[in-house]
Amino acid sequence: MGLHETPLMFDFERVSSENLTYMPMSVRFNLDRFGLRISLAQWQLLPHPDRELLARFPVDEDTQIEPNFDHALFEMMRTHANLEPEWFTPDPEPAWRSTADVPESLLTHSRLAGATVPSVERWAQLDPFRRYILTKLTRKPQPSHDFVPAMREFGLMD
Structure with missing residues (x-):
């Protein structure tokens, strides 16, 4: 799968x-799937064309399909910020992958x-990337300003 236009x-x-x-969210997804972390300040050190390129990478769970995101990010960070992303071990079974139940954080935020x-x-019908987004938006105790708009856009609210 190639880059989006x-x-x-x-x-x-x-x-x-x-x-x-x-x-x-597409960049956040790819950071999480590769086990990479950069701060907002580090993101903003990258030139706009580099940020745009990173946002064009596919959002597929299979890291073998498009393994160049991590390489591109490392090169951009070294070139423009003289930094490297921080590594972490991704959760092997994140809540968004499960279609057997709706994550508790999503239930709580929906009620709030x-x-x-x-x-x-309905949760199981969402594509994995949308499930990822909703769980990402509900990871903190306080509601995200993007939660309700995302729920509407994904057809989960009127």
């Missing part, structure tokens, strides 16, 4: 990420937002 972003991200000042709690069936 334009940065991969959902409508709910456009306000905060359109100019790539903030990391789009006054949203209908998604059924297990």
